[in-house]
Amino acid sequence: MTHAQDKTAKQARPVWARRSVLYIPANNARAMEKAEGLCCDSVIFDLEDAVGPDDKDEARRALSKWFAAARNREKEYIIRINALSSPWGREDLEAACACRPSAILLPKVNAAGDIEQAEALLSQCDDSGGVRLWAMMETPRGIANAISIADAGLKTGSRLDCFVVGTNDLAKETGVAIPEGRRFMTSWLMQIVLAARAAGLDALDGVYNDFRDTEGFRAECAEGRLMGFDGKTLIHPLQIEPANAAFGLSPQAIVDAREIAQAFAMPENKGKGVIRINGRMVERLHLEQAEKLLKKAATQQ
Secondary structure, three states, rough: OOHHHHHHHHHOOEEEEEEEEEEEEEEHHHHHHHHOOOOOOOEEOOOOOOOOOHHHHHHHHHHHHHHHHHOOOOEEEEEEOOOOOOEEEEEEEEHHHHHHHOEEOOOOOOOHHEEEHHHHHHHHOOOOOOOOEEEEEEEHHHOOOOHHHHHHOOOOOEEEEEEOHHHHHHHHHHHOOOOHHHHHHHHHHHHHHHHHHHOOOEEEEEOOOOOOOOOHHHHHHHHHHHHHHEEEEOOHHHHHHHHHHHHOHHHHHHHHHHHHHHHHHOHHHHHOOEEEEEOOEEEOOOOOHHHHHHHHHHHOO
């Protein structure tokens, strides 16, 4: 892959704050009614684990109705489908694509071929590329192949934007208990973050199962922030505010980013690779980081 291809893929990617990403079962009408008014950055409507086999059809119809009436597009709305190898995957993908969500979340991604298959199917119902693709990293094989999966997002025109950790499935597959055993998952979680960063993707930490345990949740958010995650997936609205606080951009970081952007925009700095700001040397790579930070700040509610 050439540098030009890599750059094209990254430029096509939308930039959003993804501090708090709430799962809502697609068959929970009451929760779906409240989705637009929540202060989370993103909502994942779930057709997979949260919806039983007998309720799949009704959940798809509910999603179609919700998206037809939705007005608030100031946040991302994602639909998690069943695996394409399952009896419901293909129909889920077609129904989800028709809703025109921000992205479709693909579960149990094991290899780059899973991404390529989903993108090929998406191109049949969305030739604009507007419907993006997120990948659940929740299997031993998926984590072992994290770099090659992320590299699929570097291809020109790729829809892949984000890795989502599935800690519950990972615990089930490996026998590592959570939350007590989460420290033993650290190397796997960091591998996911590293792979995501290598391809310019976002990475979201897994859920915390006891939404009543506020202190435990805050501690895990702080841990995830230190690991480099962009945000956390949530199972209850009570977790939104702590996640926003933990993964939010500080006022000083925004001020610093604006200062860097403004300095490089000055006529005398045009074309320079390195400039001096308040006694420190700042490179163009810092400008790229600052511009991305400011775009994310603009999407924080």
